Amino acid sequence: QHQQKVEANILVLGAENVGKSALTVRFLTRRFIGEYVGTESIYTHNIMVDGRETFFSIWDSVCPQNPNLQTCVTDEQLRWGDGFILVYSICDRESFNVVRQQLQRIRQLKKRQGSAPVIIVGNKRDLQHRREISSEEGRLLAIGSDCDFFEISAAETYHGSLVVFHQLLESVRENRSAS
């Protein structure tokens, strides 16, 4: 009997209300439903990457309401994740600061345990009139810490979510074959 082997654990992180669940559900179902339950969820999914079927898990995390920024990423989450998606909202400065802190935590811990690919996602690109973080600022944070960067709107398109997850799975695979 064919055993489904999970090849990668992907952790979706970021402040509350930035669209972590919207991004995850958009990728899994191609749909945007608008309101999401605020509970932790781990999904298993498979897609074709470079002509190969790839099984992986996605942990859609929940950030505490008043995040103690240092503990917003737990050691358990850090150990679990092979790749990380850090989401902020382009119209929420505080959420960008959360991503900055979480990035530091990941880089600290994973320096010791071998590196792990990280993608920074600026979500809610449709809300241009409320933008607080320029694309340039997002890109600079990513470049400075060797991450990929995308601005997307989970509300408006499926494509952005697809690109984010595909890119991260490819990076996890490359990272693995390099070490």
Ligand code: GDP
């Ligand atoms: P989470 O707490 O990070 O999981 O955020 P949710 O996925 O629950 O989304 C929080 C709110 O933002 C919900 O009301 C969503 O409908 C909304 N939202 C998520 N993504 C977008 C987006 O790309 N654009 C807009 N305008 N709203 C979004």
Ligand code: MG
């Ligand atoms: Mg959520």
